[in-house]
Amino acid sequence: MAATFGKYPSLDKQWRKMMFSFYPYLSTKNRNATQEEWKIRRLIWDFKDGKAFANVAHLVANKLIQLYGKETNNIIFACVPASSAEKNEKRYKHFSSMVCQLCGMYNAYDHIKVKGEKSAEHDNVSKSEIHNKQVIEFDQDFFKGRKVIVFDDILTKGFAYAIFANKIEKMGAEVLGGLFIGKTVYSN
Numbered sequence: 242m243a244a245t246f247g248k249y250p251s252l253d254k255q256w257r258k259m260m261f262s263f264y265p266y267l268s269t270k271n272r273n274a275t276q277e278e279w280k281i282r283r284l285i286w287d288f289k290d291g292k293a294f295a296n297v298a299h300l301v302a303n304k305l306i307q308l309y310g311k312e313t314n315n316i317i318f319a320c321v322p323a324s325s326a327e328k329n330e331k332r333y334k335h336f337s338s339m340v341c342q343l344c345g346m347y348n349a350y351d352h353i354k355v356k357g358e359k360s361a362e363h364d365n366v367s368k369s370e371i372h373n374k375q376v377i378e379f380d381q382d383f384f385k386g387r388k389v390i391v392f393d394d395i396l397t398k399g400f401a402y403a404i405f406a407n408k409i410e411k412m413g414a415e416v417l418g419g420l421f422i423g424k425t426v427y428s429n
């Protein structure tokens with residue numbers, strides 16, 4: 242997010258926090274991907290479709306235990322909602338539950354309701370327009386005064402993560418940082 246620092250002061254504080262991604266995700270703008278890069282793309286695309294989530298759940302839970310140890314029992318795990326309620330359920334319902342079973346965190350899935358849709362992925366719509374189309378309802382009592390880890394499948398510019406983290410903090414929670422399967426890269 243270094244290139245974006247200073248342009249969006251309200252988001253900077255989220256970008257200064259721990260932001261960990263497991264793999265580089267080669268943008269589809271790069272036509273030539275290696276076998277390894279294709280493996281990562283497939284993993285993430287499958288995950289977006291609600292498949293292959295168990296492997297990712299283990300990866301994420303182990304990382305959270307490594308980062309926070311027994312503190313995981315006091316932390317909420319919250320996934321940045323997908324672009325529609327249907328995609329959100331397919332992608333996160335079982336995944337989020339499994340991560341929390343494995344590492345002992347509180348599962349935010351049932352405490353966040355997604356309504357409406359936002360345009361998905363690499364479209365030409367401005368970010369403000371994207372977020373205006375989707376309404377996210379939070380169970381405020383669940384979040385108030387708690388520590389929260391935010392999860393998303395892909396980190397590109399960091400807006401989805403930081404905007405969501407700000408919404409969570411507006412309810413009186415503290416976001417510790419973000420975990421991502423892949424971080425978009427544009428060249429080999």
Ligand SMILES: O=P(O)(O)OC[C@H]1O[C@H](OP(=O)(O)OP(=O)(O)O)[C@H](O)[C@@H]1O
Pocket residue numbers: 289321322323324325328360361362363393394395396397398399400401402
């Ligand atoms: O870091 P950013 O530049 O904000 O982009 C990251 C977001 O973009 C993707 O979502 P997308 O809009 O493609 O919708 P989806 O989650 O339904 O796939 C991804 O899942 C993140 O939520």
